[in-house]
Amino acid sequence: MTKRVIVIAMLLLAAVSLSAQQMPPGKWWRMPRIVQMLGLSDEQQSKLDAVFRDAASELIDLRGAVEKQNIMLRGELEQPQLNRKNIQQIAARLNEARGRLFERELMMLIDMRAVLSDTQWNRLRTTLEQRVDQRQQRQQMQENGQQPRKRPRQ
Numbered sequence: 001m002t003k004r005v006i007v008i009a010m011l012l013l014a015a016v017s018l019s020a021q022q023m024p025p026g027k028w029w030r031m032p033r034i035v036q037m038l039g040l041s042d043e044q045q046s047k048l049d050a051v052f053r054d055a056a057s058e059l060i061d062l063r064g065a066v067e068k069q070n071i072m073l074r075g076e077l078e079q080p081q082l083n084r085k086n087i088q089q090i091a092a093r094l095n096e097a098r099g100r101l102f103e104r105e106l107m108m109l110i111d112m113r114a115v116l117s118d119t120q121w122n123r124l125r126t127t128l129e130q131r132v133d134q135r136q137q138r139q140q141m142q143e144n145g146q147q148p149r150k151r152p153r154q
Helices: 002-021 032-038 042-077 084-115 118-143
Strands: none
Touching: 032 118, 042 084
16 A cells, blocks of 8 residues: 555656656657657557547636636736735636646646656656756856857757
8 A cells, every 4th residue: 555655656746747847749749759769659649649639628628717817817917906805816716727727737647657658758757857958058058148059959
């Protein structure tokens, strides 16, 4: 029982970590470069398509709910006289909407993770971590007034 809890906690931590690093855009499991890098089979790609399809409609609705609350909050903040109570209520609804969106994205990520082998998962995580590091380095260079070097396509 304790092993199971530890494994689940580690899986959630890894999923949150990967989610925070941002998955590649779109149907990343169909990009030839990623398919080759991970060695994805046709069966895995089909399973990832199914996970995506199952979540897509709900994710669209949840993102819409977040955007609606963002618009409401911006509108309230643009008023000449700020109404603290209204702003707090909208902020609470926005926070709730973001939480629902995050939870659904996380569940989709967990379902996608279940399709990948440990080796594929670790390779994907490493690649994403490298991308984040490169992006941060380029941003730091730009902030320091340096020209970032163009990186070769992988």
